[in-house]
Amino acid sequence: MSALQPAHAATVDTLLQTAVQHFAKTDYAAADGALERLMVRSPGHVEALHLRGLTQHRMGQHALALVLLESALRLQPDHAAVLSNTGLVLRALGRPQEALACYDRAIALQPDFAQAWGNRGNALRDTGESLLAVDSYRKALDLQPGYAQSWHGLGLAYHDLARWQDAVAAFDRALQCQPDMAVACLDRGNALRELDVFPEALAAYDRAIALRPSYAQAWSNRGVLLKRMGRMQDALDSYQQAIGLEPDFLDALVNCSTLLKEKMDLDASGAMNKRALLLDSDCSGAHLNLAICHLLRGDFAQGFAHYEWRWHTEQLRTAVRPFVAPLWSGSQSLKGAAILLHAEQGLGDTVQFCRYAPLLKAMGARVYMEVQAPLLPLLHSLDGVDLWLRQGDALPHFDLHCPLLSLPRAMQTAPDSVPARMPYLAADAGRVAAWAQRLGAPQRLRVGLVWSGRPEHKNDHNRTMPLRELAPLLSVDAEFHALQKEFRPADLALNPEALGVRLWADALHSFADTAALIMHMDLVVAVDTSVAHVAAALGKPVWLLLPYSPDWRWLLGRDDSPWYPGMQLFRQGADRSWPAVLDRVQVALNRQVLSGGL
Numbered sequence: 001m002s003a004l005q006p007a008h009a010a011t012v013d014t015l016l017q018t019a020v021q022h023f024a025k026t027d028y029a030a031a032d033g034a035l036e037r038l039m040v041r042s043p044g045h046v047e048a049l050h051l052r053g054l055t056q057h058r059m060g061q062h063a064l065a066l067v068l069l070e071s072a073l074r075l076q077p078d079h080a081a082v083l084s085n086t087g088l089v090l091r092a093l094g095r096p097q098e099a100l101a102c103y104d105r106a107i108a109l110q111p112d113f114a115q116a117w118g119n120r121g122n123a124l125r126d127t128g129e130s131l132l133a134v135d136s137y138r139k140a141l142d143l144q145p146g147y148a149q150s151w152h153g154l155g156l157a158y159h160d161l162a163r164w165q166d167a168v169a170a171f172d173r174a175l176q177c178q179p180d181m182a183v184a185c186l187d188r189g190n191a192l193r194e195l196d197v198f199p200e201a202l203a204a205y206d207r208a209i210a211l212r213p214s215y216a217q218a219w220s221n222r223g224v225l226l227k228r229m230g231r232m233q234d235a236l237d238s239y240q241q242a243i244g245l246e247p248d249f250l251d252a253l254v255n256c257s258t259l260l261k262e263k264m265d266l267d268a269s270g271a272m273n274k275r276a277l278l279l280d281s282d283c284s285g286a287h288l289n290l291a292i293c294h295l296l297r298g299d300f301a302q303g304f305a306h307y308e309w310r311w312h313t314e315q316l317r318t319a320v321r322p323f324v325a326p327l328w329s330g331s332q333s334l335k336g337a338a339i340l341l342h343a344e345q346g347l348g349d350t351v352q353f354c355r356y357a358p359l360l361k362a363m364g365a366r367v368y369m370e371v372q373a374p375l376l377p378l379l380h381s382l383d384g385v386d387l388w389l390r391q392g393d394a395l396p397h398f399d400l401h402c403p404l405l406s407l408p409r410a411m412q413t414a415p416d417s418v419p420a421r422m423p424y425l426a427a428d429a430g431r432v433a434a435w436a437q438r439l440g441a442p443q444r445l446r447v448g449l450v451w452s453g454r455p456e457h458k459n460d461h462n463r464t465m466p467l468r469e470l471a472p473l474l475s476v477d478a479e480f481h482a483l484q485k486e487f488r489p490a491d492l493a494l495n496p497e498a499l500g501v502r503l504w505a506d507a508l509h510s511f512a513d514t515a516a517l518i519m520h521m522d523l524v525v526a527v528d529t530s531v532a533h534v535a536a537a538l539g540k541p542v543w544l545l546l547p548y549s550p551d552w553r554w555l556l557g558r559d560d561s562p563w564y565p566g567m568q569l570f571r572q573g574a575d576r577s578w579p580a581v582l583d584r585v586q587v588a589l590n591r592q593v594l595s596g597g598l
Contacts, residue, residue: 011041012042015037015041016038018034019048019051026045027153028562029167032049035048035055036052039052046072046075049071049075050069050082050085051068053068056068057092062089062093065092066089066090067084080116083088083103083109083116084105086099086102087180089555091122093372096123099126099222104120116145118140121153121311124136125153125157130161131157134157134158137150137151141154148174148175151173151174152171152181154170155169155188159187159191159194161343165195182211183208183216185204185211186204186221188204188219189201189202189203191235192204193224201224205218207328216246216252219245222238223242223255223256226238227418232263232277233260239252247433253273254273254289257270258285261293265543266293269289270290273286273289274286274290284310284313287309288309288345291303291305296555297553297556298415298555298556300408301550304409308409310405316344326400326401327401328402334365335363337400338365340370340401340406341367341370341402341404342401343403344403346530347372347374347511347533349405350379350404351375351537353404353405353407353408354369354418355419357384359419361385361386367386368389368398370460372390372391372515374511377510378510378512381426383424389468418563420562420564421523425515426538427512431512431515435520442479444477445523446481446595447479448477448483448521449482450483451466452491453527453529457477462549463528463529464527464576466488466490467490468494473582473586474499474500474501475586480501480502481501481504481517482504483517484537485505485508504517511534518531518534521540522541522545525545526544536564536567537564542564542566542567542568543571547572548571548574548576
């Protein structure tokens with residue numbers, strides 16, 4: 001017996017060494033095979049259990065990995081490395097709090113264990129504690145300044161905290177430590193994209209791809225950036241590369257479908273969305289893209305059904321109202337019921353969809369309307385509302401509720417049944433009179449202008465134009481009045497009043513003031529902003545200037561709107577430029593001036 005023991009020990013040690021070599025070469029199947037043979041000979045070998053647990057973890061078998069690592073810990077509870085790696089597996093299983101406990105035990109046993117501090121930072125990020133994660137990564141880096149993974153983790157924590165410059169600096173340090181770290185290049189690109197440093201962000205994505213040509217996530221994120229840069233075809237090519245590498249890559253499919261929709265290839269976009277939904281029937285992004293494709297085509301039934309998925313998107317998920325009262329779907333009787341209608345998105349959306357209140361009132365409801373504070377003075381002129389509330393006010397008891405943009409579905413609205421009685425809003429008579437005094441008697445056709453909206457709006461880069469592009473229109477023999485409150489520095493540098501545009505921003509304290517000024521206009525020419533909705537709801541003629549890829553509400557292939565009968569649509573062509581649009585507007589406006597009015 002004793003003569004066999006050295007040979008047995010040599011066999012165990014050899015198998016362990018062989019397994020370590022295979023593991024280092026990422027040949028996990030071979031490593032696992034060697035470890036399995038070793039454990040037949042020595043079932044209680046702690047290091048074999050430890051390494052086999054890590055091997056199973058790398059192979060994606062996290063549950064089995066946890067069993068092996070816990071077996072090792074039962075044999076040696078004070079093994080700091082096993083504790084730290086058990087934390088890795090628990091994170092992979094979606095159990096970050098238990099992972100934190102493992103890291104804390106490992107650090108208590110070995111306070112200078114840099115890897116445990118770094119892993120602890122990862123688990124803290126998982127629990128949403130990114131500020132605490134920064135401290136944990138910093139501790140790891142104090143102990144091991146060249147620890148690339150912790151520099152990368154620190155960058156991710158700063159990214160969580162929207163500290164973009166700090167994130168870039170941390171990713172740079174990670175790449176100094178490990179120049180071939182493709183994921184750090186990817187995340188550096190993400191942070192630079194948030195800083196709007198597009199050329200550097202593109203270079204970071206390209207470096208990630210050069211390091212790992214099959215890196216589908218880098219190809220997809222590169223597509224996101226190229227789209228923001230306006231390089232639509234390059235973005236499409238990048239998305240298609242990502243999907244070619246990973247055909248089931250859901251984010252790339254949805255991003256690609258969004259781009260195809262904006263290129264107005266609705267058939268291809270719809271097909272891509274359906275492909276995404278086959279992978280995940282609850283994919284909110286694909287549902288929302290399908291909604292927009294259907295709505296643009298005038299298929300309101302399918303469009304508004306898919307549009308309900310907006311509440312599951314990242315943008316609106318946190319805006320869901322946790323009411324006890326049920327959502328009104330259109331099927332419940334409203335006779336004698338109190339219903340809360342609540343604004344949910346932009347000011348223009350509220351103006352457009354508040355029109356349903358009189359219809360619900362006629363169905364026997366007591367209608368409570370909660371809206372954004374800046375709109376409240378103007379919306380008081382709407383019929384059919386029993387109680388007005390501004391967002392943030394205490395709410396009374398109500399029996400049912402409905403977000404404003406869910407009303408078309410509940411009312412089974414179709415393009416030929418849009419409630420379009422105009423006007424449904426009215427300006428305050430006293431304010432209208434005050435503006436009459438200020439403006440004086442009209443000498444020429446009065447035209448209200450809106451050429452830009454809020455820069456924070458997600459689609460502002462498409463809907464807004466610079467004043468210099470509007471300038472040719474100002475040669476028409478008419479009075480021009482700016483109806484917007486915000487101006488870009490480049491526009492102010494052109495001195496709009498010297499170009500013939502009167503500015504009234506200092507006198508426009510609310511939408512009630514804007515509405516009163518609009519009542520003195522013969523025509524409003526505007527890009528797609530809330531002011532255009534206000535003017536149309538007041539019954540004023542509106543010429544709306546639309547980008548090539550318009551918002552869903554303006555439909556396709558028509559120069560009028562079922563939502564606003566007095567509105568005329570001027571659309572960009574496939575070149576996505578404004579000059580051709582403004583040429584048509586200038587011709588039409590000259591015609592109106594020559595004919596003596598509208």
